[in-house]
Amino acid sequence: MNIAIIIAGGSGQRMGQDIPKQFINVYDKPILIYTLEGFQRHPQIDAIQVVCIEGWHDVVWAYAKQFNLTKLKWIVSGGENCQESIRNGVYELEEKCSPDDTIIIHDGIRPLVDGTVLSDVIVKCEQYGNAVTSMPYNEQIFVIDDENSTVKYIPRETLRRVSTPQAYKYEKLNWAYHEAFKKGIGISGSSYTNTMMVELGERLYFAAGSEKNIKLTTKDDLEMFKAYLKSDRDSWLK
Numbered sequence: 001m002n003i004a005i006i007i008a009g010g011s012g013q014r015m016g017q018d019i020p021k022q023f024i025n026v027y028d029k030p031i032l033i034y035t036l037e038g039f040q041r042h043p044q045i046d047a048i049q050v051v052c053i054e055g056w057h058d059v060v061w062a063y064a065k066q067f068n069l070t071k072l073k074w075i076v077s078g079g080e081n082c083q084e085s086i087r088n089g090v091y092e093l094e095e096k097c098s099p100d101d102t103i104i105i106h107d108g109i110r111p112l113v114d115g116t117v118l119s120d121v122i123v124k125c126e127q128y129g130n131a132v133t134s135m136p137y138n139e140q141i142f143v144i145d146d147e148n149s150t151v152k153y154i155p156r157e158t159l160r161r162v163s164t165p166q167a168y169k170y171e172k173l174n175w176a177y178h179e180a181f182k183k184g185i186g187i188s189g190s191s192y193t194n195t196m197m198v199e200l201g202e203r204l205y206f207a208a209g210s211e212k213n214i215k216l217t218t219k220d221d222l223e224m225f226k227a228y229l230k231s232d233r234d235s236w237l238k
Contacts, residue, residue, distance in 0.1 A: 004045055004049070005093075006036060008050055024159055028062060031142065038111070054078070083192070103170050110216070121166065133164060134207065135160065176200055
């Protein structure tokens with residue numbers, strides 16, 4: 001099976017709203033539902049689990065019924081940070097998954113995941129055992145020498161931006177979270193599954209990405225998302 005874990009456990013304080021940002025309505029639909037619909041539509045996704053902020057489980061189930069999200073099978077409470085939330089989702093699947101199942105982890109506030117991106121991350125995971133969505137880095141990156149200056153840059157050809165969706169075989173993923181939390185490796189700060197895997201000595205494999213796959217963190221991101229929803233691609237673009 002191919003099972004999606006959608007992470008929606010954050011409070012979204014940087015958005016500055018009264019409710020968690022994943023539940024903000026955009027054109028009469030919560031952001032989280034846009035995300036879930038992308039996975040619902042994809043023919044290779046068999047089941048969905050949402051890791052949700054405490055107290056919002058019933059709301060998600062109600063939205064699932066309203067928007068006919070039939071692939072949603074489980075809702076799990078999030079943790080104190082992102083890695084704890086992902087861990088909770090992974091552990092909850094221990095009695096529900098086989099070792100060779102593919103687990104696709106995705107941020108609930110990335111509502112524009114493309115079907116081709118999802119397909120490629122699944123294919124690459126089948127081929128290599130894991131896959132992380134990635135894009136080339138198109139800006140110049142300089143290393144800070146002191147507060148005001150630099151004397152060193154990193155060639156952008158050596159860099160990749162990695163985000164979600166990410167895919168891992170369940171046996172390896174479950175092992176990794178048990179190992180990481182037992183040893184305190186790759187679980188603090190801005191750590192995510194991908195960085196944790198590297199800290200545990202695993203090699204990651206790149207899959208296709210998309211510039212549209214934005215993460216809605218600020219009000220400006222929200223306006224960009226609304227613009228994407230209203231835009232029509234010109235017919236001459238290939």
